[in-house]
Amino acid sequence: MANHHAHNHDSEHRVIAEPQTKAIWRTFIILSALTALEFLIAFTLHHGFLKTSIFVLMTIVKAFYIVGEFMHLKHEVKSLIWAIILPCIFVVWLLLALLMEGGFIFIAR
Known part of the structure; x- marks a missing residue:
């Protein structure tokens, strides 16, 4: 009987993780800023090697950030x-x- 009471007591005091709202908003803001910067570059720079290089670099940065955040690779x-x-x-x-x-x-x- 004592084990049964201890088991119920342990299950009643489970810790619920806090929501990661700040991290989600931070990720949203960073990705939105990078996307806005891409739009700014798309409409202001002339077509050429510089524009293409910037887009490729920014795409790689966004991809690594997305993989790190959403696939939790940065915690590995x-x-x-x-x-x-x-x-x-x-x-x-x-x-x-x-x-x-x-x-x-x-x-x-």
């Missing part, structure tokens, strides 16, 4: 983070190399 161990980031860096490098090399075919002819 550093080795897991690097195991995900390094292949992504190499894929981006590969794409850039292929695009640059592909452009030289048209120049050489």
Whole structure:
């Protein structure tokens, strides 16, 4: 009988986690500001390498922020983070190399 009473007592005093409202609003504001900045750049800068580079960089920053916040990657161990980031860096490098090399075919002819 004593165990039954102790079990009920433990289940009555569970701690409920506080809502993460501040973190959600902070994430919303940061992503909204980055998106607003993208719109500003889209309508003010002329098309070219600088504009494209800024968009690619901002997209990568937003992607890492979204993955860190919503997929909780920023709370993981550093080795897991690097195991995900390094292949992504190499894929981006590969794409850039292929695009640059592909452009030289048209120049050489």
